[in-house]
Amino acid sequence: MKIGVLVKQVPDTATKIVLTANGRGIEEGNVKWVMNPYDEYAVEAALRLQGPLSAEVVVFSLGPARAVETLRMALAMGCDRAVRIHAETPLDAFATGNALAVAIAASGCELVFGGKQAVDDDAGQVLQIVAEVLHWPVVSVANQLHVHAGNDGITVHRPAAGGVTEVVELGFPAVIGCDKGLNTPRYPSLPGIMKAKQKPLTEQQSRDLLGGVSPHVVLQQFSLPPDRPAGRKITGDPENVAQQLVDWLHNEIKVI
Amino acid sequence: MVIDALRHIPSRGEILFRGDARLTPYNHDTMLTGDPDALVRPRDIQECREILAYCHAHRLPVTFCAGHTAMTGSSVAQSGLLLSIEHLTGIRDIGLHNGRPQATAAPGVFLGDFQRAVASEGFFYPPSPTSRNEAMLGATIATNATGDNTYKYGTTRRYVRAMRVIMADGTQRLLERPADQQISELKNTAGYFLLGTPIDHFIGSEGTLGLIVEVTVDLLPQPQPHFGLLIFCPSNDVALSIIGEAHRDAAVSPSALEYIDQAALQIMATHPTFPSPPAAAQAAVLCYQEYAEEMRDPFMEAWFALLERAAPEMHALLDATIVAEHPADEERLRTWRHHIPAHVNEIGHRLEGDDGGKVGSDWWVPIGQMPAMMAYMYHLSDAIHVPYLAFGHLGNGHPHVNYLARNAKERQMAIQAVDDCCRKAVALGGGVAGEHGLGKLKRDLLAIQHPTPVIDTMRALKQQYDPHWILGRGNILVPPE
Numbered sequence: 249m250k251i252g253v254l255v256k257q258v259p260d261t262a263t264k265i266v267l268t269a270n271g272r273g274i275e276e277g278n279v280k281w282v283m284n285p286y287d288e289y290a291v292e293a294a295l296r297l298q299g300p301l302s303a304e305v306v307v308f309s310l311g312p313a314r315a316v317e318t319l320r321m322a323l324a325m326g327c328d329r330a331v332r333i334h335a336e337t338p339l340d341a342f343a344t345g346n347a348l349a350v351a352i353a354a355s356g357c358e359l360v361f362g363g364k365q366a367v368d369d370d371a372g373q374v375l376q377i378v379a380e381v382l383h384w385p386v387v388s389v390a391n392q393l394h395v396h397a398g399n400d401g402i403t404v405h406r407p408a409a410g411g412v413t414e415v416v417e418l419g420f421p422a423v424i425g426c427d428k429g430l431n432t433p434r435y436p437s438l439p440g441i442m443k444a445k446q447k448p449l450t451e452q453q454s455r456d457l458l459g460g461v462s463p464h465v466v467l468q469q470f471s472l473p474p475d476r477p478a479g480r481k482i483t484g485d486p487e488n489v490a491q492q493l494v495d496w497l498h499n500e501i502k503v504i
Numbered sequence: 505m506v507i508d509a510l511r512h513i514p515s516r517g518e519i520l521f522r523g524d525a526r527l528t529p530y531n532h533d534t535m536l537t538g539d540p541d542a543l544v545r546p547r548d549i550q551e552c553r554e555i556l557a558y559c560h561a562h563r564l565p566v567t568f569c570a571g572h573t574a575m576t577g578s579s580v581a582q583s584g585l586l587l588s589i590e591h592l593t594g595i596r597d598i599g600l601h602n603g604r605p606q607a608t609a610a611p612g613v614f615l616g617d618f619q620r621a622v623a624s625e626g627f628f629y630p631p632s633p634t635s636r637n638e639a640m641l642g643a644t645i646a647t648n649a650t651g652d653n654t655y656k657y658g659t660t661r662r663y664v665r666a667m668r669v670i671m672a673d674g675t676q677r678l679l680e681r682p683a684d685q686q687i688s689e690l691k692n693t694a695g696y697f698l699l700g701t702p703i704d705h706f707i708g709s710e711g712t713l714g715l716i717v718e719v720t721v722d723l724l725p726q727p728q729p730h731f732g733l734l735i736f737c738p739s740n741d742v743a744l745s746i747i748g749e750a751h752r753d754a755a756v757s758p759s760a761l762e763y764i765d766q767a768a769l770q771i772m773a774t775h776p777t778f779p780s781p782p783a784a785a786q787a788a789v790l791c792y793q794e795y796a797e798e799m800r801d802p803f804m805e806a807w808f809a810l811l812e813r814a815a816p817e818m819h820a821l822l823d824a825t826i827v828a829e830h831p832a833d834e835e836r837l838r839t840w841r842h843h844i845p846a847h848v849n850e851i852g853h854r855l856e857g858d859d860g861g862k863v864g865s866d867w868w869v870p871i872g873q874m875p876a877m878m879a880y881m882y883h884l885s886d887a888i889h890v891p892y893l894a895f896g897h898l899g900n901g902h903p904h905v906n907y908l909a910r911n912a913k914e915r916q917m918a919i920q921a922v923d924d925c926c927r928k929a930v931a932l933g934g935g936v937a938g939e940h941g942l943g944k945l946k947r948d949l950l951a952i953q954h955p956t957p958v959i960d961t962m963r964a965l966k967q968q969y970d971p972h973w974i975l976g977r978g979n980i981l982v983p984p985e
Contacts, residue, residue, distance in 0.1 A: 260832070282830045285832075438827055445801070
């Protein structure tokens with residue numbers, strides 16, 4: 249069996265985002281790039297099935313050349329080989345999902361894991377689009393999973409509204425979106441990093457995979473949230489300050 | 505009479521007197537509880553000058569306190585006035601001066617805030633004690649603080665260029681380091697540093713010579729990218745040999761080289777986010793390696809090769825080696841490392857109820873003497889049957905050995921063991937107190953470190969700076985009758 253994992257390289261969440269002058273992108277100079285944290289759960293989920301299912305784990309990423317670092321990290325954690333899909337022009341979730349789906353189908357994977365969303369744009373669409381293109385079932389926000397005794401399917405738990413847990417039974421093939429709490433991702437080990445350099449990492453072009461499919465959404469502009477307004481300073485003697493504070497809380501904020 | 509005199513202290517803020525519940529948080533450091541008569545929290549240099557001039561005239565003892573993270577009782581007052589520097593805050597300047605990157609700040613800035621502020625301007629201020637987010641800048645200078653990266657970046661002393669000091673009599677002095685002065689790279693050797701210029705007297709003087717009210721420090725460019733390694737080892741001996749080898753091997757250049765022995769690893773493993781270590785892991789080494797961009801892989805390979813040849817039993821553990829390359833991973837490594845002293849302090853406080861508690865060491869030896877010293881320490885410590893652990897800056901020959909005494913008898917035995925180790929460390933060319941200072945709890949160690957004539961020179965220096973011995977009374981030296 250082959251298991252696929254979809255990963256995305258994203259800015260570290262502690263990064264202070266600075267927009268480019270034209271507002272169409274972010275300044276990458278000082279950005280520390282990391283694997284999308286939800287994808288780490290997906291890599292771990294796949295690696296835990298690697299032995300029990302005698303599976304080859306193939307990790308995919310659609311991204312620029314620097315995304316190789318993230319693929320190498322997945323290989324260092326224990327994935328067997330990696331595929332980077334290069335896009336000449338920016339792709340939306342629809343085109344990204346299409347390109348990944350074609351690459352997955354060609355690889356022979358029957359089970360695909362990914363993070364429930366990427367923490368850069370938080371769109372959370374690619375997994376579902378991949379599943380749709382492949383006509384496979386998809387369950388996302390998985391926080392527990394078990395492979396069936398006969399290795400012929402998988403049970404997935406996902407939280408639903410009101411504290412309810414949905415339990416979904418799936419056969420293979422399937423796509424699963426992983427959430428925090430599903431497992432504790434392993435750290436890449438030093439020998440793992442050494443071995444990762446020898447593992448196959450191939451590159452494909454998105455235009456070869458897309459066969460004419462083009463993006464539906466074109467990004468126009470980024471903008472940062474408005475600055476928080478300056479605080480108000482109340483000064484004076486204590487009685488006067490208290491009176492001003494009460495007036496303000498009562499008349500403007502309307503909390504008392 | 506003291507209280508009467510204290511009532512008229514020229515403080516523009518409120519004076520808190522003994523019995524005021526608001527004094528409680530100021531009464532303790534990590535190890536000692538004090539009982540000051542009063543507390544002031546001056547807001548500017550002029551107020552500090554007036555307070556000290558008044559105390560000098562009235563012979564009132566004054567103890568300085570900051571973040572209360574001292575390990576020696578140095579910032580705890582047994583009586584007299586406690587002066588908190590917490591309101592002396594603000595970073596005055598970060599930038600280039602005569603081509604040197606420098607920053608000038610007030611002493612009450614938290615070290616962590618100071619480091620983040622200089623980082624946001626593209627600079628780096630290295631000294632990083634574990635308590636950097638709770639310790640204040642002035643206090644880290646008064647103790648010549650060090651941290652894990654002292655292995656590469658040296659002690660606080662290396663960075664201090666100038667300071668404004670209020671003397672015991674309230675006068676003000678600006679101390680500047682001569683541009684051509686060679687700065688000592690030694691870890692502390694207890695007591696005053698007698699080899700340098702006057703600024704060196706104040707660095708590590710533990711609040712006994714004057715009040716530091718402004719400091720100017722050198723800054724470095726932002727450090728290179730780096731990775732962290734948490735290396736699990738099959739025994740304490742293998743961990744120690746890896747540290748020795750990493751120090752000798754020219755193919756690696758760690759910025760920090762930390763030891764975690766078997767007992768310390770067991771405590772580290774109690775942290776909720778710590779991954780369960782392999783059963784064969786009985787000790788660990790934590791190190792950081794900086795690299796120029798194209799050197800990451802060669803350094804990884806060099807570390808891998810070093811570990812592979814360290815010991816045959818290491819091979820089974822290599823897969824468990826944790827590599828931290830991203831800020832979040834690195835923060836986790838630091839959190840686990842910090843968990844050791846934090847957890848030990850908690851246990852220590854619990855044991856104090858039975859007249860036991862934590863007894864810690866701060867001795868160090870030159871790295872070449874580290875194997876002999878550690879063998880001596882383990883032999884001695886095993887023999888007294890008091891639970892203990894060792895961890896810390898072994899790359900600098902500077903572990904912290906913490907004994908967890910369960911009763912008064914064990915406490916005495918542990919204190920004796922630390923004394924014996926201090927004697928051995930001094931005999932091997934090291935020191936009794938590498939980074940915590942002596943304060944009130946460790947001042948007996950001064951006589952282990954130095955012969956009487958040196959201590960007499962220190963007493964004369966103290967007498968010269970503070971003729972009435974009002975400052976930091978009880979720290980380092982016993983005041984004259």
